[in-house]
Amino acid sequence: MKSGYSxxxxxxxxxxxxxxxxxKNDTRxxxxxxELKETVDPEILQTALDHTMEKYPLFQVVLRKGLFWFYLERRDIRAVAKKEVKPPCSRLYIPDKKALLFEVSYYENRINFEVYHALTDGTGARNFLQELxxxxxxxxxxxTRFPETETRQRATFRDHxxxxxxxxxxxxxxxxxEKNPRAVRLKGEMLGHDDMQILEISIPVKEILDKARxxxxxxxxYLSAIFICSIHEEIPRNRQKRPVTLMVPVNLRNFFPSESMANFFGWIEVGYTFTETTTFQDVLEDVKKQxxxxxxxxxxxxHMNGYVRLEKNPVIRAVPLEVKKxxxxxxxxxxxxxxxxVYSNIGVVRFxxxxxxxxxRFGFFTCTEALQLCSCSYGDELLLGFTSKIPGESIQRxxxxxxxxxxxxxxxxxxxFPGCGEEQKKEGRKAYQTFTFLCLAAAVLCGMINYMTAQTLNWFWFAAAGSFCAWLVVSVGYTKRRNILKNEMWQLLIITAIAVLWDVFTGWHRWSVDFVLPFGAMAVLGSIPVIxxxxxxxxxxxxxxxxxxxxAGCIPIILVWAxxxxxxxxxVICAGISFLVLAGLFIFQKKNTVGEFHKKLRM
Incomplete structure (x- = not known):
């Protein structure tokens, strides 16, 4: 771990x-x-990435879930430069999957840096890519004697x-x-993420700068006004009473000195309500004033304090994350x-x-729910990146x-872009779907047999309940498959609840609390150190x-006392072992255990 880094x-x-x-469709x-003027060498790119991570170790984190908030935690996972095979802006954050929140890939002469927005913003991404x-x-x-770029600042890890x-x-x-009115929404059937359309437009900076001036x-x-007008032309007449409004992200570092590589951006909302006599000049003049x-x-x-005020509200802070989300x-x-x-301009990339x-050249674009425009410039080239899930390219045209x-x-x-339009393999999805169908088929088949043989459905309900329980256990296991320890805790909860319900509906013989709960808790407790x-x-x-x-292992003794x-x-055996495990953690692993509680329970 680097000195001074949390x-x-x-x-x-x-x-x-x-x-x-x-x-999966809004990956954030x-x-x-x-894009270089030569083919990328994968081995040298990997070495360059290793060197870059030495300067930006704060990117070597995974996203974890606490009781009240998400948080980022350091993990010794090496960032690996891979050949590009997935659709652009594919999902990086998958709950319970232990993976970094960014990815470096290459294709022919292009070096790609993709990042989950919870990790950093456009400025952080630009600095990282420039360093790389x-x-x-x-x-x-x-x-070649290369001078240092502007990213070689004397910021500490704490600053970052x-x-x-x-x-x-x-x-x-x-x-x-102030409250802005509801805006026109882009509606209709949208494409899936694998089919997201990407159109990039190269414009000479001098030409567009002279025209804007x-x-x-x-x-x-100027580009915001064009974008607003381009969208308006595709809005049906019956929906033109509302404004066409753009969210334009703003780099807060331009207003408040900061070396942070975390997110530090706000946004403004720029819109216009059209009339039958509106001209482009009218829109541009109004956008300029806004x-x-x-x-x-x-x-x-x-605006910034409004966002933070909500986060610091004591009532909101005390709400559990599962509800808060x-x-x-x-x-x-x-x-x-x-x-x-949204129109996002990341600014100028300088070397x-x-x-x-x-x-x-340098390029910039993002995942979108419907349509988004991004831009950045390098040298005398301004590159616009349209991403769209709206079939057709009428607005772009x-x-x-x-x-x-x-x-x-x-x-x-x-x-x-390799992978565009190619559906990615869904891990285990087909097997899970097959199992779901078989559980349903088993229940239906039992119902058919029960009715045809007895003209009633007396035992069908038990068969259907058994199929449902099997499906529920497997579904939880499939959903939580990326974190086996969390999976175990969920399985203990689900199986115990199912056992108690079966016990209640079959005459309450107490086998669920006598055996299932204590043996299940001991099984989980013993397996965690092994795993x-x-x-x-x-x-x-x-x-x-x-x-x-x-x-969980101490609960049976409470049931004994009750x-x-x-x-x-x-x-008794389960509770005794569980108590000793808890005591051992707080005696021999006090610092780590208390630290983990501090992270998980931070409000």
């Missing part, structure tokens, strides 16, 4: 809503890539992992009482009603001129028509489950 840290404010909202992953490319080119061309939202939060900042606008404001009004430090601070999802859904889509002979009208030259870049040893798990990965198993258990020997 073993775990809480998620920053912007990242809190990402894990609950992540699924974005890609930044560098610099390290790669220095190793590939040792004969700083939660700048909390650093600059002030409870004295007034609340933002001729309107008295910035490039971001940028001028919103991009001031006082307004930005007001649904409120986070609802809050995100309600907030998205004010947004039509000293000695690198220019080896670098072709409208966008290009506006560029043509303003006599801005552009080139469509149809890059080859930890075989799988070389670190203490942080199994201590909390060992404590849970120990607590007079519920009839045959007491298994319960």
């Amino acid at each position: 073993n775990w840290r809480k998620l920053d404010n912007a990242a809190l809503a990402f894990p609950p909202a992540t699924d 992953v974005f890609r930044m890539y560098c 490319v610099q390290n790669y080119l220095k190793l590939q061309h040792p004969e 992992e700083e939660d700048s939202f909390s650093q600059y939060y002030s409870s004295e900042t007034p609340k933002n009482k 001729s309107y008295g606008a910035s490039i971001t404001a 940028f001028e009004t919103e991009l001031v430090k006082e307004k930005i601070a007001m 649904y409120f986070l999802m609802v809050g995100a859904a309600l907030g998205s009603r004010r947004i039509t889509t 000293p001129e000695e690198y220019e002979q080896y670098i072709e 409208n966008f290009l028509e506006y560029l043509k009208k303003d006599e801005i030259s552009f080139t469509e870049e149809r890059n080859d 930890a040893k075989v799988n070389h798990l670190e203490p942080e990965e199994y201590l909390f489950y060992l404590v849970q198993a120990g607590i 007079g519920i258990v009839r045959f007491t020997y298994p319960s």
Whole structure:
């Protein structure tokens, strides 16, 4: 572990809503890539990645779930540069899977850096990729004297992992009482993630800068106005009473000094409500005013403090994560009603001129639910990246028509992205689906036989219940398959509950509490150290489950005192062993055990 680097840290404010909202079609992953003028050497890329990780060890983390919040924890997992085979922006965060939250891949002359947004933002990704490319080119061309890039700052590990939202939060900042109206939403049947369409547009920076200045606008404001107009042209007349609104992310480091590599961004909402006489000039003038009004430090601070104020609310902090995540999802859904889509400009990627002979371009795009536009520039090239799950490219074509009208030259870049349009193999999915069907078929078959032989369904219900119980146990095992220790605890809970229900409905002979619970708890308690040893798990990965198993193992003695258990020997043995395990943890592993509780119970 690097000196000064924390073993775990809480998620920053912007990242809190990402894990609950992540699924296979909305991965919350974005890609930044560098296209070189030569084919990538995989071995040198791996060495360059190893060197880069020495500077950015805060990326060597996995996402874990506490009782009240998610958090990031250090793991000794080596980042490996792989050949690109998956669709761009494929899922990186999968619950219970012990994996890093970023991935470096290569294809021909392209180096890709994909990252889960809960780990970092566009600025962090840009800094990491610049460092990686610099390290790669220095190793590939040792004969060239490369100067240092701007990313070689003297920031400490603490600076990199700083939660700048909390650093600059002030409870004295007034609340933002403005509420934007609901916006037009892009509706219709959407493509799956594997079929996400990617269109990149290359534009000379000088041309678009001159054109934007001729309107008295910035490039971001100019492109935002074009994007709004392009979307409006595809909105049916009966839905044009609402504004077309863009969410435009804002780098808060431009307003508050920060070296943080965690998320530190906010956003502004820029929209326009069209009339029959609206012109592009009208939209652009209004968008310019909105940028001028919103991009001031006082307004930005007001928005930022509003986000953090919710996180620090004592009532919200005390709500368990399993409940809180649904409120986070609802809050995100309600907030998205004010947004039509997103335009994210990551800014300029700068390298000293000695690198220019080896670098072709940089690109940037992200996963999307419907449609999104991203942009970045390098040298005299501005690269726009449209990602879309809307069938067809009508909005993109409208966008290009506006560029043509303003006599801005552009080139469509149809890059080859391996895996696009190819459905990825779903691990174990087909076997699980087959098992589900067989359980259903068994229940139906029993019902048919029961009715045909006895003209009633007297024993069918037991067969159906048995099929359901088998399906439930396997379903929990399949869902939690990536974390065997968590799987064990869930199986103990489910099997005990099923046993008690069967016992109750068959006359309450108490075999469920006499034998199933104590023997199940002892089985889990004994297997955890074995699993930890075989799988070389670190203490942080199994201590909390060992404590849970120990607590579960003490429950039988409570049932004995309550007079519920009839045959007491298994319960007494189970409780005695469980108590000794808990005592041993707090005597011999006190620091690790208390530390694990501190992480899990942080409010």
